Amino acid sequence: MDQKPEDISLTERRSKPRIYCDYPAIIRGHEKDGKNYEENGRVINLSASGVFVLLSRSIQNGSLVSIKIALPTGNLDWGTSKLGISGMVLRGKTYPDCLYGVAIKILHYRF
Secondary structure, eight states: OOSOOTTOOOSOOSSSOEEEEEEEEEEEEEOTTSOEEEEEEEEEEEESSEEEEEESSOOOTTOEEEEEEEOTTOOSSTTSOEEEEEEEEEEEEEETTTEEEEEEEEEEEEO
């Protein structure tokens, strides 16, 4: 996951500005059968209302997830700069190299 897919559009279509980034993240959620999962990913863009994450797995639309994002000054260890988000998956898209992009609506956040 060293690169973002070439076809992620940089044309702004949203009402809230986005920050284009490449931050490490951990995504947690539940499968349809109730099993928990934890997946490493990369945040490609972030706004006041949503986040776009690249993962190596698909996540069903409508799923509730939690995301821990390492901000540029830190890492994912406790005591470092990070952002915690609870959200709902709005849509996903498959990219080359077995990557899956997921758009998530932010429902709650904390620093």
